[in-house]
Amino acid sequence: MKEHTKAVLEACTGQLVALGLMRRRRGLAVWQMNDEMWGGVGMQAQFLRSGAMRVIPVPQVVWDPVEQLVAHGKGTGYRPWSATAITRSRVVLPEKRMGPFEFRDPEVQGAMLDKFGVFVRQRLIPTILEMADEREILRHYRAEAYKGLGRAEHALAILAWTHKSLELEDDFGSLLRQQTQDETRASLEAFHHRLRGSEEARALIAPEIRPE
Structure with a gap:
């Protein structure tokens, strides 16, 4: 992974932490919604021909005891937030008026990070709460x-x-x-x-x- 990509994902994760989520790893921050469920925002990196990197946020829900039961039924170990232990996930893209979250090497633009944080607060958090029904x-x-x-x-x-x-x-x-x-x-x-x-x-x- 390029250093610029690492820096962008780390900075976006920092935006999530500033909103009250807990860093799970670079590109993923989570919070415990109740005794059974966790919500999280993951990030996919898309590389464009222009050389820019686009961050695609992915709201996620983990219903912890359910995922543990799935693991027991499969006869595998349970690894929270692994690719096979996500109960619901959905790619949510920003509206055209907001535009995508694109970062050009070598900078991590502060204005783009702020826009990402606004989108998470206004759109992704409500989406995660809705997905947790x-x-x-x-x-x-x-x-x-x-x-x-x-x-x-x-x-x-x-x-x-x-x-x-x-x-x-x-x-x-x-x-x-x-x-x-x-x-x-x-x-x-x-x-x-x-x-x-x-x-x-x-x-x-x-x-x-x-x-x-």
Whole structure:
């Protein structure tokens, strides 16, 4: 990664920190919205023929216990904010009147950074709050479960978390029927089997109450 690219992403991350978010890494800052959900703003770097670098902000939501359940069902470790552990994400571009966020090497223009900060405050933060609606997240994954295994896995994990149960035979059957290929059906069955058999998943949704 070019030094100018690093400097731009670091400066944009600094703008997010100034708005009250916590730096997770260069190009990503987050905040905890409630006991279960985190919101974040990630950044993609696009390089133009003119030599300028364009920053494309990506609002994101991580429903932490749901992503942990997905990891248990897959039999993988849970890495928060890894590419496979984002519950919702959406590219949101600025309006034409505002224009793109473009930085020309070697400078990191302060006016462009200020514009980026205004956009995050006025547009991205409200978008993240909207994306964090639990019912809408479940509706999204259930409605699109036929489009891919990952959506069906997320729908099952959300149902397990919201119902506080791993015994979801009816819901599992409904999601399984939406899979059109033998391979995805077999993979979803394996996911369901691992999730039901995971002691970590069971402890997450129904932690033992220990006497004081």
